[in-house]
Amino acid sequence: MRLNAFLSSCGVASRRKSETVILEGRVQVNGKIVLAPFFQVDPEKDFVTLDKKILKISEHVYYVINKPVGYVCAVSDKYDPVIIDLIPEYKDRLYPVGRLDRESEGLLILTNDGNFTQSVLHPSKKIFKEYEALLNIPINEKQLERWRKGFEIEEGRCIKPININVMAQEPLNQWVSITIAEGVKREIRLMAKQAGFSVKRLIRRKFGAMKLAKLKSGEFIRLSFSELYSKIFNGGEV
DSSP states (O other), X not given: OBHHHHHHHTTSSOHHHHHHHHHTTOEEETTEEOOOTTOBOOTTTOOEEETTEEOOOOOOOEEEEEEOTTOBSSSOOSSSOBGGXXXXXXXXXXXXXXXXXXXXXXXXXXXXXXXXXXXXXXXXXXXXXXXEEEESSXXXXXXXXXXXXXXXXXXXXXXXXXXXXXXXXXXTTTEEEEEESSOOTTHHHHHHHHHXXXXXXXEEEEETTEEOXXXXXXXXXXXXXXXXXXXXXXXEEO
């Protein structure tokens, strides 16, 4: 197992953030500092420490939460409350699968399973995310067609939705359903700005085939790996 993946499986941090921990010289394997995130370790035989504390692979846990507005998808933040504060029993061992910005809300997965995180976020899995967005002004069909073609956000780089449609919600012609795949930071807000709109409210409604329907804002449930995997790929409400 790669060292960064091992740290992630121990609940230290995501694989990417575990790389930073390793490069800081805080990790030792069999008594020697290792600075290579991809260094191969045997979880059964090697002795791995972080800041001289022994690391062991944690029990994998999986939570689904309806993220409220005002929370940051991070392990810690100087200025705002973080999403893992809402699950105190595993507060020090969880990290979010993907991101929702501070002002966004809706379906979010929290886990300490780094391999699962990498798997569901990999583009090859084609796990789309569906959002409901309240625009500041009504949108017409011509504007929708323009949006569907995508926008160039920098030279040679474009973003476009998988799909976008007006929803039958009040206020009419202001709520749109948007499905995306890329996961570019603040992608929907960027597209809205390019299209001449701003987003007043943004809710992630689906992650793959799993749909947010029952959980109230701030509520969460714990699922087994098989339950979560089935909901994401086969469908199910939370």
